[in-house]
Amino acid sequence: MDFASLFSGLGIGFGVALDPINILFAFIGCLVGTLVGVLPGLGPTATIAILLPMTTSLSPVTGLITLAGIYYGAQYGGSTTSILLRLPGEASSVVTVLDGHGMTRKGRGGAALAIAAWGSFFAGTVGTLFIAVLGPAVSALVLKFGAPEYFMLMVLGLVASVVLAQGSVIRALAMVALGLLLGLVGTDPNSGQYRFTFGALELLNGIPFVPLVVGLFGIADILVALEKATKSEEEVRPAAIGSLWPTRQEARRAAPAAARGTLIGLILGLLPGGGALMSSFVAYSVEKRVSGKDGDFGNGDPAGVAAPEAANNAGAQTSFLPLLTLGIPSNAVMALMTGAMLLQGIVPGPKIMTNQPQLFWGLxxxxxxxxxxxxxxxxxxxxxxxxxxxxxxxxxYPIILIVSLVGIYSVDYSTFDVFLTALFGLLGYLLQRWRCEAAPLVLAVVLGPMMEEYFRRAMLIARGDAGIFVSRPLSLGLLVITLAMLASILAPNVRRFRSKAFQE
Amino acid sequence: MKSVIHRRAFLAGAAGLGSVALSARNGFAQQAWPARDITYVIPYAPGGMSDNISRLLSDKLGGMLGRQLLNDYRAGAGGAIGANYYMAQKPDGYSLLQATNSFFGVIPNVTKVEYDPKTDLTPLVLVGDAPMAIACNPAVPAKSLEEFVALAKKNPGKFAYGTSGHGTVGHLCGIWLAKRAGIEILHVPYRGASQALQSTLAGETQLFFGPEAAEQISGKALTGLGVMGSERWSAMPDLPTTAESGLAGWAPRSWHTVVIHSKAPEEIRLKLAKMLNDILAMPEVKQRLIMFGLIPGFEDLAGMRKRADDDYAEFRVLLVEAGLALKK
Incomplete structure (x- = not known):
């Protein structure tokens, strides 16, 4: 794309976006999204679905701007509860819990929120520029990513998830294994047979995600706190709050991490089917590697908040690209945006940019x-x-419990999910007692089924020849990175460092 | 709050019936249908075709009835959860189900459901046919279905088709084509039609069945080989039908409908079918459906029943072939 058309495009875009009505609705969208994101369970998908009919009375651009605002707002709101209450609303904020809540425990909750906000803003700015400048060119590259590449990316993610754990590698591996087993529940992707569903139709699509995380993190945390309170016979004291703004030192840790996170998010966000999800914890693992001994991950390292939050938001931006340039929605929210466009009389696809420049650049x-x-x-x-x-x-605590359960019920109106949450709450409590960490387990539950799906698809396409994973350059590259990461985890000096870090 | 609703219900009822004295008398005796809002069960996640259709219809129908249609999303298990949920509603004419022919042809053949597709559910109207376009990656040197079949015969098992999953209409199109044309093609299931379409664009698979390919066919990103069935698609009139390509008779198809309990009072069923058909005949509604990628059409109640029963029998044959059908 040449610069003249880029600037004329941005000119059109600012003309549209700075229209007072559009600014107002962008604001409303962001506000609603933030509030919704704060409630666990009721995510952006449900909210956009509810509000979709209202946007049809607006002009198409205004409607889409509102919905997009809800999407970003919810992404951001979700990190607020992760940081303050250890309640991740969606997969991408599971990682933010680790150090975000760590900072809260140290009385730096306000600073963590501010870092997340600035990190997200930075990533959003870069993401917007990225879409405007490189968008159409890059989206063609997405098509180069086939089943073998996705599989290797998932394996890389799974290995990286071991890095997420603070404690022993063995326990982290055990949690990954347990997560993979839980991920087997559902429908076999290639034969359509049901596995471990025990006749419950609710389990045909696998273990639902929100009950899993709310149980393992939020509810389990409350149970542990209750136990402490009853044993010591004194009330658990709320954490001290301290200054709301990041210190200079915290900002210095966070800034480069946000930059690296943004880069990772931009690239992975392009990949439909798991890319955006992977970005936050790949970014976290990278930070942990980059920081080495300087890091204090798991106990409230600002880099551990900035990197995944920036990655998350950059990914949220670039996930619009496949929809706008190829007409392919990359996640559930984007599918809803497709619906919104259709209701407005716009067919999303390659022609949007030329036929509807106002809409494309305005958005x-x-x-x-x-x-x-x-x-x-x-x-x-x-x-x-x-x-x-x-x-x-x-x-x-009672408020958190009630709000969480109402939120979970409202996703699919299913009491089954509520019971499942209770069950996972119990499991999460036991895991904490046994000093096993939930994060690797959750990521394995999410990645396991995708990994299986991509692996079996790759094998189908290759007619059973496993050579496909090494004969394609991108896949081979990812394999090499994965092996390097695995070696660094298993290398004894690293292990010694890890256990030393754990004692601190 | 409660009394307010009752009064509004009464007023709306009275206003709607003012013109016909006879029914007005009935109305006072035992509040005429609809005396309250109607639940509209959408058995899929918001954002898909069923959701778009339901949003289009619920506004218009709600306006005609002077009641709201309350969209109730019950996604999961390919629609089976929504269907079972719908069956648990009272068959009193106060609930509708947005459905596709899968609820008659596929779901009851592959999943244990709490309804008999022949006796429990009545499809009221034909909202539209979703044309199953056949598209192939342009790297495949075939410009027509005949050329593709000839190529596939020379290279058994070389070509793959991407679908949105096991037992979906796309999958059954593939089984049907392989069986009728005597070729061997590989099934590769994806999570959703957009992923499958993307795989065909990227060349990971070679063939795709479904209305989603229209944009890519007209943009020349994919080659259009034809469309399933015996009627051409007005939006893409250049695509020959499979019947024209020598594969006559029933072909896997996908159509959208609105379903009601068969046990609902007959006058309500008839009234709803008439109202919905009136709505579907509106030019602006037709235009919207065409934009969604559907072919609007008309069938009376008997025609709908025949479609549902034909699909049950024909899909069953293919599902048995795929090893997916429940044992009866």
Whole structure:
């Protein structure tokens, strides 16, 4: 793309996005999204579905800008609960829990929220530019990513998830194995046969994600706190809050991490089917590797918040590209956006850019405006959210429980999911007692089925020849990276370092 | 709150019936249908074709009835959860189910469901046929279905088709084509039609069945080989039908409908079918359906029943072939 048309495009885009009505609706979208993201369970997919009919009375651009605002807002809102309450709303914020909540325990919750907000804004800005400049060219590359490449990417992710754990490698591996086993529940992708569903139709699509994470993280945490409270016969004290703003030192840790996270998010976000999800924890693992001994991961390292949050948001931006340039929605939210476009009389696809420049560029510029608004909305809110921590736990915990369960019920209106949450809450409590970490387990549950799917698809396409994984350059490259990472985990000096870090 | 709703219900009922004295008398005796809002079960996640159709219809039908249609999403198990949920509703004419022919042809053949497709559910109207276009990657040197079949005969097992999963209409199109044309093609299931379409674009698979390919065919990113069935698709009139290509008779198809309990009062069923057909005949509704990629059409209640029963029998043959059918 030449620069003249880029600038004229951006000009059109700013013309559309700076229209007062569009600014207003971008603001409303971001605000609604933030609030929704804070409630566990009720994610962006459900909210957009509910609000979709209302947007049909708006002009197409305004409608899409509103929905896009909800999407980013929810991404951001989800990290608020992860950081403050250890309640991840979706897979991508599982990683934010580790150090985000670690910072909260150290009384740096406000700083963690501010770092997440700035990191997301930075990533959003770069992401918007990236889409505008390289978008159409890059989206063609997505097609080069076939089943073998996806499989290798998932393996890489799984190996990286061991790095996420703070404790013993053996325990982390055990959690990965358990997660993979849980991931077997559902429908066999190639034969359509049901596996371990025990006749429950609710399990045909596998173990639902939100009950799993809310149980393992949120509910389990409450159970552990209750146990402590009853044993010591004194109320668990809310964490001290401290300054709301990052210190200079924290900012210095966070800034380069956000930059690296953004880069990772931009690339992985392009890949439909798991790319955006992988970006946050690949970014986290990279930080852990880069920092080496300097890092204090798991106990509230600012880099551990900045990197996944930036990656997450950059990925959210680039996941629009396959929809806008190829007409292929890359996740459930994008599928809803397709629906929104169709209801407005627009067929998403390769022709959008030329036939509807107002819409294409308007949406892109409003992505950036939306990110700016999130910053404007969220920085003042940091103080409000952090005040939640001052609420006495005897009041806060019941509220968290009720809100979580209502949220979970509202996803599919299923009581089955509510019971499942309770069950995973219990499992999460036991795991904490046994000092096993839930993060690798959760990631294995998410990655396992995808890995199986891509592996079996690759084998189908290659007619059973496993050579396909090494004969394709991209796949081979990923394999080499994975092996290198595995070697570094197993290398004894690394292990010694890990156990030393654990004692601290 | 409750009394307000009741009063509004009463007023709406009275207003709607004002013109016909006879039914007005009935209305006062035992509030005429619809005396309250109607539940509209959508058995898929929001954002797909069924959701788009339901949004289009619920506005119009709600306006006609003076009631709201409350969209109730019950996704999961390829629609089986929604269907079972619908069966648990009272058959009193206050609930509808947005459905496809899968609820008659495929789901009851492969999943244990709590309904008999022949006696429990009545398809009211034909919302539209989803044309199953046949598209192939342009690297395959075939410009027509005949050329593709000839090529596939020379290279058994070399070509693969991507579908949105096991037992989906796309999969059954592949089984049917292989069986009728006497070729061997490999099935590769994906998670959703968009992933499958992408695989055909990228050349990971060579063949794709479904309306989703229209944009790519007209943009020349894929080669259009034809369309399943015996009627051409007005939006893509250049695609010959499989019947024209020498494969006559029933072919796997996909159509959308609105379903009601067969046990619902007959007058309600008839009234709803008429109202929905009136809505579907509106030019702006037709235009929207065409934009969604559907072919609007018309069938009366008997025609709908025949479609449902034919599909049950024909799909069963293919599902048995695929080793997916439940034992009866």
């Amino acid at each position: 892109i510029v409003s992505m950036w405006i939306g990110n700016l608004m999130l910053l404007v909305i969220n920085l003042p809110l940091v103080g409000v959210w952090v005040k939640m921590l001052k609420i006495r736990y005897t009041i806060l």
